[in-house]
Amino acid sequence: MYPEDLKYTTEHEWLRSPGEHEGSVRIGITQYAQDALGDIVYVSLPAVGDAVTGGETCGELESTKSVSDIYAPVSGEVVAVNSALDATPELVNDDPYGGGWLFEVVPSDPGQIDGLLDAAAYEASLQG
Template sequence: MIPEDLRYTAEHEWLAPADAGVFKVGITDFAQEALGDIVFVQLPEVGAKVQAGDSFGEVESTKSVSEIYAPVSGEVVAVNSALDGAAEVINADPYGAGWLVELKADDPAAVDALLDAAAYQELTTNS
């Protein structure tokens, strides 16, 4: 099930509006399923500047280590500290408690250029 109210990247990150110009970011159910059991997540510090398309962290599973890419450019304003020592929350609830960071977007309109649920569904069906 792909939530209709989120935006997505081809690298399997999702964005949800959190506040004016601020977006929660996480990895999709498709991504966590492909990774398998997630055991560790490395996230940026609050205040870090990120550029759209650049790696800003890593998710480590029992199978591999995968980069997390910034869906939009901006500043990290919150990090999900609940994942420290409990990264498996991403597997259990990737669209809820398993969120990774909150980003204050440099250009909130850039979110509109990301994939909607139907386009992301098509991407994952064909991969």
């Protein structure tokens, strides 16, 4: 159910390595998270050049149900944001693993990625 080529956090973010930019990883939210949020109507993301800290909030998703924090899966520098979400935030609902990606980060320590969950462990965390 969850793509095997991604890493996951218990806060329902995914990470794809590599990202589109040199040394970066791409970050988004899982199908589970977008289902729980409902229709997303606004996305607030970190800016290019911002430093983010793994496990800390770095943005928000606003839906018709609630506002939810976005957590950085790894520490590093933001090198890209999905500007398409400004006009069409519903891409996060429609295609959370593709066009609905959120931002890209160059990790300060690429080893951080190893500490994230694989698809099976993420799915098991949803059961528990």
